Amino acid sequence: MKLSVIIPTFRDWQRLSLCLHALEQQSWSKNDFEVIVANNDPADHAPDDLCNDLTIQVQVIEAHQKGSYAARNAGAAIASGQILCFTDADCVPSVDWLTNIARHFAESDSCQLLLSGDVVMFSEHHPDYQYNFAESYDFFFGISQKDYAARQVACTANLSMHREVFDSVGGYDGRLFSGGDVEFCSRAVKAGALFQFDQSCFVKHPLRHTFKSLLVKSRRVIGARIQRQGYIKSIGTLMPPLYRIVKIAQVDTVPWGLRLKGMASTFVIKAAQISEYVSLLLKLKKAENR
Incomplete structure (x- = not known):
């Protein structure tokens, strides 16, 4: 089973590097997944040493249309995997993230699976529960995948699907700059996608601190x-x-x-x-x- 990890980025190379190094440590075989980074600011070129110490397959492409959803579409357009796994440049996937995702798809009888994984918020600057005012707000209202899952929607910080699900509804609405993940999930479920949530498929996401x-x-x-x-x-x-x-x-x-x-x-x-x-x-x- 081939997985394609698609990551949009916008002037965030330092955090993207952390994300890529977390993918380097995945328990899933390096030969069975690829990483496609869609750079949403082509004028801001990727650092020359971004992939120097990585052994995973990473391809950086330029996504000229503004917006993270348009960038995700650009990445998906060249992906070769049967399973598309979306996360964000500032996320840190858990070591078994891809293994747990692959297990779900291997065990499913459906070829229309839409899988939401958990997003664990953390501070890059303060100990747990000792957050500043901005972090405190984001702790309560940043990303709540469990709440979203109750409505059969998810944010793209942690969302995977059969290629057929993505293609059947025409991908994300590239005109949107926010809410495109919820809009996509709603269309996909309405079209027959089987929505599931698994807390074990988690990524970490930093709290906004300003x-x-x-x-x-x-x-x-x-x-x-x-x-x-x-x-x-x-x-x-x-x-x-x-x-x-x-x-x-x-x-x-x-x-x-x-x-x-x-x-x-x-x-x-x-x-x-x-x-x-x-x-x-x-x-x-x-x-x-x-």
């Missing part, structure tokens, strides 16, 4: 939501973040200090979302596409 990075993501999400749903259906953006405050308060497995930081940060993010919504509504700016 408000700048959180705000870029929040603005991008709002723009994509308006693009998909329109302004009227996105009007909830203007509502107070009461649901999120209650959700944080109910997480009684973490210290109150962390929860209070998350609550405070929620108001900062909400203010940025409202500002973005109003700015786009009044045509004061274009939608965020970073």
